[in-house]
Amino acid sequence: xxxxxxxxxxxxxxxxxxxxxxxxxxxxxxxxxxxxxxxxxxxxxxxxxxxxxxxxxxxxxxxxxxxxxxxxxxxxxxxxxxxxxxxxxxxxxxxxxxxxxxxxxxxxx
Numbered sequence: 169x170x171x172x173x174x175x176x177x178x179x180x181x182x183x184x185x186x187x188x189x190x191x192x193x194x195x196x197x198x199x200x201x202x203x204x205x206x207x208x209x210x211x212x213x214x215x216x217x218x219x220x221x222x223x224x225x226x227x228x229x230x231x232x233x234x235x236x237x238x239x240x241x242x243x244x245x246x247x248x249x250x251x252x253x254x255x256x257x258x259x260x261x262x263x264x265x266x267x268x269x270x271x272x273x274x275x276x277x
Contacts, residue, residue: 176219178250179241192237194230203233221247 169175177185186193197215207228215226222243229237238261245267253272262271270277 178220179222179224180250180252184252194226194237194239197226202231204231205233207231
Protein backbone atom coordinates (compact mmCIF):
# COMPACT_ATOMS: atom_id res chain seq x y z
CA UNK A 169 0.00 0.00 0.00
CA UNK A 170 2.93 2.33 0.68
CA UNK A 171 4.40 1.68 -2.79
CA UNK A 172 1.06 2.43 -4.44
CA UNK A 173 0.56 5.66 -2.51
CA UNK A 174 -2.49 4.29 -0.65
CA UNK A 175 -1.01 4.95 2.81
CA UNK A 176 1.89 6.73 4.48
CA UNK A 177 4.27 4.68 6.64
CA UNK A 178 4.60 5.43 10.33
CA UNK A 179 7.97 6.46 11.71
CA UNK A 180 8.37 3.03 13.30
CA UNK A 181 7.72 1.35 9.93
CA UNK A 182 10.37 3.54 8.26
CA UNK A 183 12.90 2.63 10.94
CA UNK A 184 12.10 -1.08 10.61
CA UNK A 185 12.58 -0.89 6.83
CA UNK A 186 15.87 1.01 7.21
CA UNK A 187 17.15 -1.55 9.72
CA UNK A 188 16.09 -4.50 7.56
CA UNK A 189 17.74 -2.98 4.47
CA UNK A 190 20.75 -1.80 6.51
CA UNK A 191 20.48 1.75 5.18
CA UNK A 192 20.01 5.05 7.00
CA UNK A 193 16.41 6.25 7.17
CA UNK A 194 17.36 9.19 4.95
CA UNK A 195 18.01 6.73 2.09
CA UNK A 196 14.26 6.60 1.46
CA UNK A 197 14.09 10.31 0.70
CA UNK A 198 17.13 11.23 -1.34
CA UNK A 199 19.65 10.52 -3.99
CA UNK A 200 23.23 10.23 -2.76
CA UNK A 201 24.62 13.80 -2.51
CA UNK A 202 28.30 14.62 -2.13
CA UNK A 203 29.46 14.38 1.49
CA UNK A 204 30.83 17.45 3.29
CA UNK A 205 32.70 18.06 6.55
CA UNK A 206 30.59 21.16 7.30
CA UNK A 207 26.90 21.25 6.43
CA UNK A 208 24.63 24.30 6.50
CA UNK A 209 21.03 23.68 5.56
CA UNK A 210 18.42 26.46 5.31
CA UNK A 211 14.99 25.39 6.51
CA UNK A 212 13.59 25.91 3.01
CA UNK A 213 16.15 23.41 1.60
CA UNK A 214 15.58 20.57 4.08
CA UNK A 215 14.40 17.16 2.96
CA UNK A 216 10.78 17.01 4.19
CA UNK A 217 8.65 13.90 4.43
CA UNK A 218 5.11 14.18 5.66
CA UNK A 219 3.54 11.16 7.30
CA UNK A 220 0.41 10.48 9.28
CA UNK A 221 0.19 13.15 12.01
CA UNK A 222 3.67 14.56 11.51
CA UNK A 223 6.61 15.74 9.41
CA UNK A 224 10.18 14.41 9.28
CA UNK A 225 12.87 16.96 8.25
CA UNK A 226 16.51 16.18 7.55
CA UNK A 227 18.97 18.59 9.15
CA UNK A 228 21.87 17.93 6.83
CA UNK A 229 23.00 14.48 7.97
CA UNK A 230 22.48 13.10 4.49
CA UNK A 231 25.37 15.33 3.33
CA UNK A 232 27.66 14.99 6.35
CA UNK A 233 30.85 12.89 6.20
CA UNK A 234 30.46 11.90 9.86
CA UNK A 235 28.24 9.26 11.39
CA UNK A 236 25.61 11.65 12.81
CA UNK A 237 22.28 11.94 11.00
CA UNK A 238 20.31 14.69 12.73
CA UNK A 239 16.67 15.21 11.90
CA UNK A 240 13.68 17.06 13.30
CA UNK A 241 10.38 15.34 13.90
CA UNK A 242 7.29 17.50 14.32
CA UNK A 243 4.26 15.65 15.67
CA UNK A 244 0.65 16.70 16.10
CA UNK A 245 -0.75 16.56 19.64
CA UNK A 246 -1.47 12.97 20.65
CA UNK A 247 0.64 11.52 17.81
CA UNK A 248 2.80 8.46 18.33
CA UNK A 249 5.67 6.79 16.51
CA UNK A 250 3.21 4.16 15.30
CA UNK A 251 1.94 0.85 16.61
CA UNK A 252 5.47 -0.39 17.36
CA UNK A 253 8.36 1.36 19.06
CA UNK A 254 11.32 2.64 17.07
CA UNK A 255 14.14 0.14 17.11
CA UNK A 256 17.48 1.06 15.58
CA UNK A 257 21.17 1.08 16.25
CA UNK A 258 23.01 4.29 16.93
CA UNK A 259 22.58 7.15 19.35
CA UNK A 260 19.69 9.36 20.39
CA UNK A 261 19.60 13.08 21.08
CA UNK A 262 16.12 14.38 21.83
CA UNK A 263 14.88 17.90 22.53
CA UNK A 264 11.21 18.67 23.08
CA UNK A 265 10.70 22.32 22.11
CA UNK A 266 7.01 22.58 22.94
CA UNK A 267 4.45 20.46 24.74
CA UNK A 268 5.29 17.15 26.38
CA UNK A 269 6.99 14.06 25.02
CA UNK A 270 7.08 10.57 26.46
CA UNK A 271 10.28 8.87 25.38
CA UNK A 272 11.48 5.40 26.27
CA UNK A 273 15.00 4.01 25.85
CA UNK A 274 15.89 0.50 27.00
CA UNK A 275 12.72 0.30 29.11
CA UNK A 276 13.46 3.62 30.86
CA UNK A 277 11.00 6.51 30.45
